[in-house]
Amino acid sequence: MEELIHEKIELAKTLPSKYYLDEEIFRDIKNKISLMWHFSAHENQLSQNNIVPIKHSTKLMNEPIILTRDEVIKSLSNVCTHRGMIINTESTKSNVLKCKYHGRTYDLKGCMKNMPKFDNVVDFPDESDNLKCFSTIRWKGLLFTSLRKTSTPRWIEFLEDRMGWLNIESFVHDIEYYKSYKINANWALYVDNYLEGFHIPYVHSDLNEVLSYDDYETEIFEDGVLQIGIAKENEDSFDLPEISKDYGKKIAAYYFWIFPGLMLNFYPWGLSVNIVVPTSVDKTEIIYQRYIADPSLIGEGAGGDLDKVEREDQEIVEAVQIGISSSSYDRGRYSPTMERGVHHFHRILTNI
Numbered sequence: 001m002e003e004l005i006h007e008k009i010e011l012a013k014t015l016p017s018k019y020y021l022d023e024e025i026f027r028d029i030k031n032k033i034s035l036m037w038h039f040s041a042h043e044n045q046l047s048q049n050n051i052v053p054i055k056h057s058t059k060l061m062n063e064p065i066i067l068t069r070d071e072v073i074k075s076l077s078n079v080c081t082h083r084g085m086i087i088n089t090e091s092t093k094s095n096v097l098k099c100k101y102h103g104r105t106y107d108l109k110g111c112m113k114n115m116p117k118f119d120n121v122v123d124f125p126d127e128s129d130n131l132k133c134f135s136t137i138r139w140k141g142l143l144f145t146s147l148r149k150t151s152t153p154r155w156i157e158f159l160e161d162r163m164g165w166l167n168i169e170s171f172v173h174d175i176e177y178y179k180s181y182k183i184n185a186n187w188a189l190y191v192d193n194y195l196e197g198f199h200i201p202y203v204h205s206d207l208n209e210v211l212s213y214d215d216y217e218t219e220i221f222e223d224g225v226l227q228i229g230i231a232k233e234n235e236d237s238f239d240l241p242e243i244s245k246d247y248g249k250k251i252a253a254y255y256f257w258i259f260p261g262l263m264l265n266f267y268p269w270g271l272s273v274n275i276v277v278p279t280s281v282d283k284t285e286i287i288y289q290r291y292i293a294d295p296s297l298i299g300e301g302a303g304g305d306l307d308k309v310e311r312e313d314q315e316i317v318e319a320v321q322i323g324i325s326s327s328s329y330d331r332g333r334y335s336p337t338m339e340r341g342v343h344h345f346h347r348i349l350t351n352i
Ligand code: FES
Pocket: 080, 081, 082, 083, 084, 085, 099, 100, 101, 102, 103, 104
């Protein structure tokens, strides 16, 4: 059977517009992606507190999740097993999780410890009274959670191979910085736009001043895409060690995208984590959090005015949402040199 998105980019047509417009397709995709690996936090967020609710997990995975730090970090359900109250809404330092509704308590492993007025309840407590525990993996201080019991994703190897030299574990969470942008477009349009540097000279005049357009690189890996922005003369770049694969290059930014909507953008100042949350078929929320390596470099180079770049992208993506709704548009073609990342994304999306 011929695939919807042809393997050969030179022959392929882009994603049909129904993928951005159809409610049923949206719901089906959203259900499937809710079960995948999602970024939850940097372990630095658990250095002061040992109970940290993950704000975006309900929107992304349809599951309120809380991270707890005991001997190890766990991803637990944040839903009380009594009558379903959300247990913690704020980060805190405590050895017990206590439900505000009727006072049930749990330890940091999620085991129910105490419940008032339950003395004569038969077969209580049993396993189902403990909090559910989900799969967690850690890569260089970054924590990922999956609702399914599933093996370590292959993209971790790619990240390690490329960024293993960087001391991401020591990055510090910027508590003050949590941005949420709401846009009137389908989430996949936002991802499409992220996955090509093709539009930079047309859309981002300031960014174009610091990046060398002709040297922009795109690499494909399993369930992800890496784009590398090369700095122009005199612009900020990484001081790469010899063990880095890119040693000798003047790199301004590493842009990693991991299916479905995780963006790990590394700049000389640190890491910007952007999470794309599909809200409805034509509404998306983008959450920005950041982790600092060197505060003196914030505001410089390709990772400088991220707010402006974000606004420029949103304007385009919202206009495209209107464009693809028109009866005169269904599918386009790809640039084999500039749109390999978009092509890869569309192939993953149509095969999940
Ligand atoms: S819902 Fe949590 S103790 Fe009742």
